[in-house]
Amino acid sequence: MAALRRTALFDFHVKRGAKMVPFAGWEMPVQYKESIINSHLHTREKAGLFDVSHMLGVRFTGKDRVEFMEKMCPVDAKNLPASMGSLSVLTNEAGGIIDDCIVTNRGDDLYTVINAGHEDKDLPHFEKHIKAFHGAGKDIHMEALTGNALLALQGPKAVDVMKKLSSHSFDSMKFMQGAHMTVAGVQCFVTRSGYTGEDGFELAFKKEESEGLAAEICKNSDVMTIGLGARDSLRLEAGLCLYGNDLDDTTTPVEAGLLFVISKARRESGGFIGADVILGQINNKSAARKRIGLIVEGAPARNGAEVVDKDGKQIGVVTSGVHSPCLKKNVSMAYVATPFSKLGSEIGVKVRGKTSAAVVTKMPFVPSNYFRGA
């Protein structure tokens, strides 16, 4: 196994009492001194700071960047206003999902952040298609921003923390918008986005600034550093997918219930990789399985647990599951045969040989708190 990589904040995490674990090829904090449940609840009530430097920013320039991005994913880049971001998925020829990402139109480039451990998968994929574009005389250039670090500040108090550290006008910055700004004296590209369902921000900046910026943010008593443990329960309560669990190369955005990432314009224009399969599933309603949310009685049903119908016949599989600290119930994401995906369906999950009752439940499990305007 290759040596684990460390972010620029490794020492910072250890100094703050983090328990470090391997994750996607990186050594990351799973929790600090506070318990995972307390960390989770703190983020929902105040603000949590997450080191997400294991993810990688990538920027695309060149006058054909919109056409290129619209080939790589079903994003509506043409109609994406400057400073605006949009959730999208990189697709393969079979309509499966190579990665999920947010694509932001920064005016002079298209910017995206790819998942941890995905450099060796996504970048060659981009390169292959860049080569084809170049062969056709098109102008497209990719730059992986390996010199950057990323922090996410999430929670209802995140904006107040940002207001103390930056003179940027946050009242006019809505969910999914991005802007260049100075935060605690550090040049950052900030997007109002995250992975918790809360209002919050993701900051990209030179990694040499990591310790200084993280320390400045943590001076605010509302901020607690939060590890991967609570990040997982927060995103699951928010109904957000974890690539590798809830999404993979064999799952289409239709099966994953991510139809909202494909605008009307893109359903008409097509042209993205795998469009035939994906648009076919949309138009014919032919997706055989669907991603659903479940509230499960008894033991938490985690990745790999069988989903069964009332007769005990397998109808699907759990892809993520956790005990929800906010609801104090077990919540799971699962893929089930489409006829069982209706909200309110009473099905079961098998955990350690025992079947527990489960109800198909609307996601997000906990209402989102995104900032959509003052």
Place this chain on the structure above:
Amino acid sequence: MSIIARATLRATASRAFSRPAAFSRSFAVVTKFTTDHEYVSNNDGIATVGITKFAAEALGDIVFVELPEVGAKLDQKESMGVVESVKAASDVYMPISGEILEVNDMLKDSPATINESPLEKGWMAKIKISNPAEMDEMMTLEAYEKFCADESS
């Protein structure tokens, strides 16, 4: 999240120990520990068993507990239940062979009791010991503390 599930019983806190509660009866209660981080408090042939404070702290917030059936006769090392933390599910093994006399039903509604009081309120089962000699192989508190310190380093 497979990585999170890879919870190990590693913790660094040296405050991970507390001495078991003293029992009021006149028999001398002997408490021993297993390498799987279970404890057995033998009070005249009836053992109170559970997981240690070290294990509870390493697992983190416990959100679900599965307990054995009363009346079940189980061998040492057989699974007697499960504790699930936010991070992962962990089997709990019979530290000693015997018959389950009683289980701590309070844990079904308040699983976090194990975090708060693993050796007292958070006990898991009472077992009628069938082979007391099995206790001889287990660690004393001092040996267990050393074992944990070695695991943490």
